[in-house]
Amino acid sequence: MDKILEVTDLITRFHTFDGVVHALSGVSFHLYRGETLGVVGESGSGKSVTMMSLLHLLAAPPARIEGGRALYFGDNGPLDLLGLDTAGISRIRGGRMGFIFQDALSALNPVMTVGRQISETLVEHLGMTTARAWNRSVQLLDYVGIPEPGKRAAAYPHQFSGGMRQRAMIALAIACQPRVIIADEPTTALDVTVQAQIIDLVLRLKSEMNMSVIWITHDLGVVAGIADRVMVMYAGTVVETAPVDDLFYRPAHPYTIKLLGALPKIGQAGNYRLESIDGTPPDLLEKPSHCQFVWRCDHAGDRCWQDIPQNREISPGHQAACFFPFTDKGVR
Amino acid sequence: MQRYILSRLIQSVFILFGVLLIVFFMLQLTGDPVSLMISRHATPEDVEALREELGFNRPVAVQFGSFIAGAVTGDFGKSLRHKQPAMDLILSRLPATIELAATALLLSLVLGIPLGLVAGSNPGSFWDLLSRGTGLLGQTIPNFWLALILVLVFSVHLGWFPTFGRDTWTVLGLTLPTRSVLLPAFSLSLFTMGQLVRFTRSAVMEIRSEDYVRTAYSKGIAHRKVYIRHILRNAAIPLISIVGVQFGYLLSGSIYIETIFSWPGLGNLLAESIGNRDFALVQAIAFFSSFVVVFLNLLTDIAYALADPRIRY
Numbered sequence: 001m002d003k004i005l006e007v008t009d010l011i012t013r014f015h016t017f018d019g020v021v022h023a024l025s026g027v028s029f030h031l032y033r034g035e036t037l038g039v040v041g042e043s044g045s046g047k048s049v050t051m052m053s054l055l056h057l058l059a060a061p062p063a064r065i066e067g068g069r070a071l072y073f074g075d076n077g078p079l080d081l082l083g084l085d086t087a088g089i090s091r092i093r094g095g096r097m098g099f100i101f102q103d104a105l106s107a108l109n110p111v112m113t114v115g116r117q118i119s120e121t122l123v124e125h126l127g128m129t130t131a132r133a134w135n136r137s138v139q140l141l142d143y144v145g146i147p148e149p150g151k152r153a154a155a156y157p158h159q160f161s162g163g164m165r166q167r168a169m170i171a172l173a174i175a176c177q178p179r180v181i182i183a184d185e186p187t188t189a190l191d192v193t194v195q196a197q198i199i200d201l202v203l204r205l206k207s208e209m210n211m212s213v214i215w216i217t218h219d220l221g222v223v224a225g226i227a228d229r230v231m232v233m234y235a236g237t238v239v240e241t242a243p244v245d246d247l248f249y250r251p252a253h254p255y256t257i258k259l260l261g262a263l264p265k266i267g268q269a270g271n272y273r274l275e276s277i278d279g280t281p282p283d284l285l286e287k288p289s290h291c292q293f294v295w296r297c298d299h300a301g302d303r304c305w306q307d308i309p310q311n312r313e314i315s316p317g318h319q320a321a322c323f324f325p326f327t328d329k330g331v332r
Numbered sequence: 333m334q335r336y337i338l339s340r341l342i343q344s345v346f347i348l349f350g351v352l353l354i355v356f357f358m359l360q361l362t363g364d365p366v367s368l369m370i371s372r373h374a375t376p377e378d379v380e381a382l383r384e385e386l387g388f389n390r391p392v393a394v395q396f397g398s399f400i401a402g403a404v405t406g407d408f409g410k411s412l413r414h415k416q417p418a419m420d421l422i423l424s425r426l427p428a429t430i431e432l433a434a435t436a437l438l439l440s441l442v443l444g445i446p447l448g449l450v451a452g453s454n455p456g457s458f459w460d461l462l463s464r465g466t467g468l469l470g471q472t473i474p475n476f477w478l479a480l481i482l483v484l485v486f487s488v489h490l491g492w493f494p495t496f497g498r499d500t501w502t503v504l505g506l507t508l509p510t511r512s513v514l515l516p517a518f519s520l521s522l523f524t525m526g527q528l529v530r531f532t533r534s535a536v537m538e539i540r541s542e543d544y545v546r547t548a549y550s551k552g553i554a555h556r557k558v559y560i561r562h563i564l565r566n567a568a569i570p571l572i573s574i575v576g577v578q579f580g581y582l583l584s585g586s587i588y589i590e591t592i593f594s595w596p597g598l599g600n601l602l603a604e605s606i607g608n609r610d611f612a613l614v615q616a617i618a619f620f621s622s623f624v625v626v627f628l629n630l631l632t633d634i635a636y637a638l639a640d641p642r643i644r645y
Contacts, residue, residue, distance in 0.1 A: 055550060057546055057549060059541065086555065090553070090554060091552060092552070093549065093551060093552035094550060094551035094552035094553075095552055098550075099550040101543060101546075101547060101550075103543065106542065106543040106544065107543040107544055107546070107547045108544055108547065109544040109548070109562050109565075110566070110640075110641070110642055111565055111566055111569070111639070111640060111641055111642075112561070112562075112565070120548075120553060120557075121551040121552065121553070124551065124553055124554070124557075125552060156641040156642070158641075158642050172547075172551065
């Protein structure tokens, strides 16, 4: 399969008054054309920071991208996103890669009509006239399932319901038919039925417009339902990447195993305690010098305290960053 | 919206009625006004005659009634000193004060907002330092002191501006301001400017990190357009109220500045009338200033509703 995106050893740090926060310490992953990549991990594991680093969306200072490469394979050959200047990255943002943010209420400008916020992108990237862009915005709102789109385009974000706002946010992200959609927890703030509608919508758009999707979430249930492959992040590193079935049925990294173990189980009697992972994630102010999961791991050996484990192949397409991964043959 | 404006109008009427009440009893509280107006050597008959003439011998309720009846039509009685209707005197001084207030407001907008914008977008820079300095000094330097220094430097030593007074320039029947307005307007504008700089700076700093600004960047919108359409547009909303309140304060006339520059405006008239114990005139000016403030607050609220679609009444 063709790759659309290939990120290697991405290092992002935040230079704060308290010291240097090692937000990403060498993140590598790739995205194939037409696939959905689920990115899971707890808060602070670097899911959003990774994606925002690619598009230079982090506030600098304090954020600084200090290493790595992010190749985007467009029509004109590979392009290193991290090396682009402001004008270059502006063409990618919205034009080639669309971002769907979590909380559409705060992510949309409160004093600009939804239609204008969508047409703004169209004018910027496709050079449409304002009038044409407006008509196209109305079509887009219709396309993402907003009733009376002509009327709704002239409304302000606060006049929309939560689900409708997220639909508008999606219309905005897909307006210029980007190749990649990055959805940063787009359903977290929504109730379950609306969540299902939004997921269906994104998947429908993805296949109709032939896009690749990166779906950031901490809901493993959502990932199981939509992703082709899953990438698990922990403390600024990718600890495991696998096709979705492998990840759920044959997890290799102790963190993934514990994460899956913490899911509520169907069929278990009503009154039981949910399992949790003991301990807390490491303090990112310290520069990692060994496995970042070692404090919370039941299987850590001496080596885990000395070296940083690199991602290695467990089976085709399945990688884990662990010295002692679980495999079909037991612990190696 | 119409309902909101109507209800705010009714509210304003009640506020103005309250102002009239205070203005009226202000006079009663000072004791017998007649004894202050008349010569110490007057006979009791003279005092009684004046009291009769001015209507102070009537019951308070009756006096209040006739005061209100007059006030509604803009009639606050005659100035004791100028022997002219108080309202006419106010209206004759109004153009000078409007000229001063508008120039001061314009100066503070033109200097304060851009400085706040640049500072808010580049925290820690030279411009930020300058803006914080301006904000602090503008709000702490006594403007009458600054006015004297400005006169000393720019009028006395350099001779660029007249030391006092208002010169006008008439073209095709229009009365236009001359440079004589600049020094008093600058002294007067400093406080408002300081406030605008500070508020603009903090509004921009806050809005810069809003999620919707990040969204705008994520759409590939160029930096300059993000600033104008997304950051400035939102930062303007809190500034509306400052501009409204400050313009009301400026329009009421500044006693210090107008006195220092002998500016023939409302502030000067007020200072003079207080010195002369010219009660009718003091009452009229007090009411007129309140009226201006109430009216501007009303306009501010309406402007707010127009600028921010989230506000609907």
